[in-house]
Amino acid sequence: MDVFEKTDKFIMNTYKRFHVFFTKGEGVYLFDDKNNRYLDFLAGIAVNILGHSHKVITQAIEKQSKKLIHVSNLYYIKEQADLACLLIENSCSDKVFFSNSGAEANEAAVKLARLYGKKERYKIITMKNSFHGRTITTLSATGQTKYQKGFEPMTPGFFYAQFNDFEDLKKQIDDKTCAVIVEFIQGEGGINTASSQYISDTYKLCKEKDILFIADEIQTGMGRTGKLFAYEHYGVEPDIITMAKALGGGLPIGATLAKEEIAKVFTYGTHGSTFGGSPFVSYVAFNVLKYVLEEGLAKKAEEKGNYLIKNLKSLIKNKKDVAGIDGFGLIIGLHTKSGEYANELVLKALENKILIGKAGDCSIRFEPPLIVEKEHIDTVLEFLDKNL
Numbered sequence: 001m002d003v004f005e006k007t008d009k010f011i012m013n014t015y016k017r018f019h020v021f022f023t024k025g026e027g028v029y030l031f032d033d034k035n036n037r038y039l040d041f042l043a044g045i046a047v048n049i050l051g052h053s054h055k056v057i058t059q060a061i062e063k064q065s066k067k068l069i070h071v072s073n074l075y076y077i078k079e080q081a082d083l084a085c086l087l088i089e090n091s092c093s094d095k096v097f098f099s100n101s102g103a104e105a106n107e108a109a110v111k112l113a114r115l116y117g118k119k120e121r122y123k124i125i126t127m128k129n130s131f132h133g134r135t136i137t138t139l140s141a142t143g144q145t146k147y148q149k150g151f152e153p154m155t156p157g158f159f160y161a162q163f164n165d166f167e168d169l170k171k172q173i174d175d176k177t178c179a180v181i182v183e184f185i186q187g188e189g190g191i192n193t194a195s196s197q198y199i200s201d202t203y204k205l206c207k208e209k210d211i212l213f214i215a216d217e218i219q220t221g222m223g224r225t226g227k228l229f230a231y232e233h234y235g236v237e238p239d240i241i242t243m244a245k246a247l248g249g250g251l252p253i254g255a256t257l258a259k260e261e262i263a264k265v266f267t268y269g270t271h272g273s274t275f276g277g278s279p280f281v282s283y284v285a286f287n288v289l290k291y292v293l294e295e296g297l298a299k300k301a302e303e304k305g306n307y308l309i310k311n312l313k314s315l316i317k318n319k320k321d322v323a324g325i326d327g328f329g330l331i332i333g334l335h336t337k338s339g340e341y342a343n344e345l346v347l348k349a350l351e352n353k354i355l356i357g358k359a360g361d362c363s364i365r366f367e368p369p370l371i372v373e374k375e376h377i378d379t380v381l382e383f384l385d386k387n388l
């Protein structure tokens, strides 16, 4: 049996996979079993910010794997402490809880918010078209019924407001509300950017009513938007920030960051994770974050993003199937007029050895590694000019 047959026979059928498999990666390129080279403009869904086989990551992996991989959170872990320190020094938060994925990072945020609400307040408002994960509770937080279907009953206490509609948000909020969760750019929802006015109104209202403002930065964090965190573009300081995807440079790690006043409701025994913040993954994430900061990769993401957006804008002017573009930094969406058209374009790109992703029903997303260069962007622009 080959890889395709084995996969179809032995792996649960939850993914629609493209008929290809990769055997190695280098920089912004992936190589399949026949040594065909693909330009990676998806980065494992906003994960591989340093591309593939980056020295910072391979060296950190080699070094730490020979020292210590796992010990459990029953002991102090130096690598975890160092990573926490670096995250806190570079964010508006005071404390971190480490887990292994985005869903877990959001689970911890929900648990924090519920504890902070001290039972009288338990309602959490999220946005329609949002995406927060696949566990039952993070699915409940996800404002898309298509993902929830069949898994009911959902975790109670979640209410959905229209994205970018402050009046609708106000309607959802009452004296039982303990938190609001937002993505500054909806990723899985199709690359939709929150307006500055919307965020500042929402933030102000949250402050007035002692409602926690939770930022899901799982896809937008680690420099992708042009700042280390997307909240920095909006002049707000979230009470809780969740991270995952790019944090480990490809290794699984989740982090829930919070202000001291909120973090302190997590006391001994209230939450935990066997693997969360292991020496191995923490050491790698620490080195990835340090590199992102030292090399100014956020700034680079902004420059490269501006270049891509500027050229996309003029390119799509007379393309009848395109509805517009959205996003900033290196999380950019091309909205198409039909979902089918978007599907076809992703396939066409694959045939042309370019990896891009679909997001939402009618969007293509470009989320290359942050180390992408102008010439790589030009390759994608050329493809789009020919094929849109």
Ligand SMILES: *Cc1c(COP(=O)(O)O)cnc(C)c1O
Pocket (backbone or CB within 6 Å): 101, 102, 103, 104, 106, 131, 132, 133, 134, 183, 187, 188, 216, 217, 218, 219, 244, 245
């Ligand atoms: C990917 C994603 C998640 C879920 O992360 P997993 O690691 O797949 O659990 C949650 N929120 C956002 C915004 C995401 O992009």
